Amino acid sequence: MNTLRMTSACAAALALLVSSASAAAPANDDRANAATLQSSVTATGTTDEATLEAGEPIPAGWSAPAYQGSVWWNWTPANVGITWHELSTEGSSTDTVLSVWSDQNGAGPLTLIHVNTSRLQFQADSAVTYKIAVASRSATRGSVSLKAFVIPTPFAGLDSANFTPSTVDVSTSAASITAEFVLSCSQEIISGSLGLYDQSNNLVASTAVDATHRTAGTIASGAYGVSISVPQGSPAGTYHWRLGLVAGAYYNASFGWEGLSALPAGVPTSISVQNDPFKAWASAKGLSGADAAPNADPDHDRMPNYMEYACGLDPTKHDRATTVQVSGSSITRNGAPAISMTGTGAQQHLRIVYLRRVGDTGTAPRVQFCDSLSGWTDSTATPVVIASSATHEALMVEDTCCVAEKTTRFARVQY
Numbered sequence: 001m002n003t004l005r006m007t008s009a010c011a012a013a014l015a016l017l018v019s020s021a022s023a024a025a026p027a028n029d030d031r032a033n034a035a036t037l038q039s040s041v042t043a044t045g046t047t048d049e050a051t052l053e054a055g056e057p058i059p060a061g062w063s064a065p066a067y068q069g070s071v072w073w074n075w076t077p078a079n080v081g082i083t084w085h086e087l088s089t090e091g092s093s094t095d096t097v098l099s100v101w102s103d104q105n106g107a108g109p110l111t112l113i114h115v116n117t118s119r120l121q122f123q124a125d126s127a128v129t130y131k132i133a134v135a136s137r138s139a140t141r142g143s144v145s146l147k148a149f150v151i152p153t154p155f156a157g158l159d160s161a162n163f164t165p166s167t168v169d170v171s172t173s174a175a176s177i178t179a180e181f182v183l184s185c186s187q188e189i190i191s192g193s194l195g196l197y198d199q200s201n202n203l204v205a206s207t208a209v210d211a212t213h214r215t216a217g218t219i220a221s222g223a224y225g226v227s228i229s230v231p232q233g234s235p236a237g238t239y240h241w242r243l244g245l246v247a248g249a250y251y252n253a254s255f256g257w258e259g260l261s262a263l264p265a266g267v268p269t270s271i272s273v274q275n276d277p278f279k280a281w282a283s284a285k286g287l288s289g290a291d292a293a294p295n296a297d298p299d300h301d302r303m304p305n306y307m308e309y310a311c312g313l314d315p316t317k318h319d320r321a322t323t324v325q326v327s328g329s330s331i332t333r334n335g336a337p338a339i340s341m342t343g344t345g346a347q348q349h350l351r352i353v354y355l356r357r358v359g360d361t362g363t364a365p366r367v368q369f370c371d372s373l374s375g376w377t378d379s380t381a382t383p384v385v386i387a388s389s390a391t392h393e394a395l396m397v398e399d400t401c402c403v404a405e406k407t408t409r410f411a412r413v414q415y
């Protein structure tokens, strides 16, 4: 009986092996096994079961899980010399990330020429064999259509771009950025826009860009300047910019995030947006200048602003005596840490309940105990979240020493 059972287990294992082999990775999964793309001919493939190989280059601005399951093609342009081409994955059933790379025919490192979702345009050199990667933007894999074809020179080229300032703080007010572009255009810009996208690629701010924003030069070579406002309270992070331009039904150009054309060297791809919830709170409480600093104590209640912020107190009122109150899993009153005795008989010990801001992981409050108001020691107990509100969490820590061991004992929280 035992032998028979083992045979049947082996058969099941074999069946599993066969079924996984039937869902094999595509032949051009790895860069070394890239398929060959012919100019002006639509190649087909799939990202089903495709993988990212060890050490695979990922195009700048993209990362898993928005970049997965890549497949590769080699492509040498059919047109002799340097010609504008478009690469397109339109018609694919998976949402793609399309990138083109060059290793100078093996003479140099693999460098990214351009990346976009489903269309990109660049000046291709017939002396170069390019590497093209198509990846899926989500776990929904599927068929890939890929085509390379000659296009007219785009009506607008970007020579330079700069953003001043490159870092803005929107904690207490909207922030304005001046964007300047030098463009080479063969047509007048009829309409266009500059957009700023947050880390999750959501459009946060946009402003019109057209011929009226040309500050110097001519249509062919002009400087354009616009101002764009990032709203107060916008999420912090690294923002992408995108400039989209239209000169008529058939004349489109775009640069930056999800732009058709690659950016020239040295052009910044992002700006930095800062949004400090403490600064926003201090401003909303009417504090400014030195009074708004985290360590300042403008109401002289010996609780610095940061502690009042964490405890939900008022930095303009002497409210140190207001302690936190909890009922069930709700915080019924914000306030300073509350210390009480818990336990029975000789096992009675100190218990401290204190507040921290929801999401405020950067400055963890530290509970400390001591015997004589000196030699404070950090508690090693893991704080327990016992109640919460929309803005705060109440944490509880109990002392490990009890009245049987100590004659005096003190507790505090360091914010």
Ligand SMILES: [Ca+2]
Pocket: 296, 297, 298, 299, 300, 301, 302, 303, 304, 305, 308, 315
């Ligand atoms: Ca204070």
Ligand SMILES: [Ca+2]
Pocket: 299, 301, 303, 308, 313, 314, 315, 316, 317, 318, 319, 320
């Ligand atoms: Ca106060």
